[in-house]
Amino acid sequence: MRLFLILLIAAAVAQLFLPWWVVAPLSFVAGAALGRTGGQAFLAGFAGIGMGWLGLAAWQQLHGAARLSHRVAQLLPLGGAGWALVVVTAVVGGLVGGVAALAGCWLRQALVPAPVEVSDTVAS
Template sequence: MLSIFVLALLVQLFLPWWTVAPLCFGLAAGLGAPGGRAFGAGFAGIGLGWLLAAAWLNARSAGILSHRMAQLLPLGGSGWALVLATALVGGLVGGVAALAGAWARQAVRGPAPVAGR
């Protein structure tokens, strides 16, 4: 999770938002985490990064832009609800991409050996 979090923060400084998906896919496939752990790491790494960035931007702008955007969506005009929705969307993108990477590794290399057998 920490590697996804740090690398995603660095990558998103220079590249578009969607680059987190190939990053999570590649890290999960390369590190070989099982499906559930890969999804959790991708969800937590990207979701936390997007949560912190959105909260910082919301606080710095006194919530003006996020309030206006939240009025367009069914969020009742709550800027902080938009911050949480942003984190949820980012977490799902990262989690699903990491899960796909774990499944791709499993498809190519076969299931990981179970300890004790």
């Protein structure tokens, strides 16, 4: 949950000033620092970035970009549905964030091995 919130907030702020692809290195670093398992890191990255992009795309769709999204949706096989483009945008952003967070988590796991647990019983 902490990784999800950090990605959601940090990516939303960073994208105000930086290009769209800033979500990949941001998710990679956050996944490496906070991802416990690969699955958890991927889901947090997918949800955090995907929901951020969904919110921004939906806000733009509602506040004046509907005509542009309709035209872009006509270029893609979406039949001119602007809201379908909003959903596709969220899925693409989610995949970028999820894969980057997963890669960061896996890199940390490869470089820093998990501690070995010592059992309480002593073999006789």
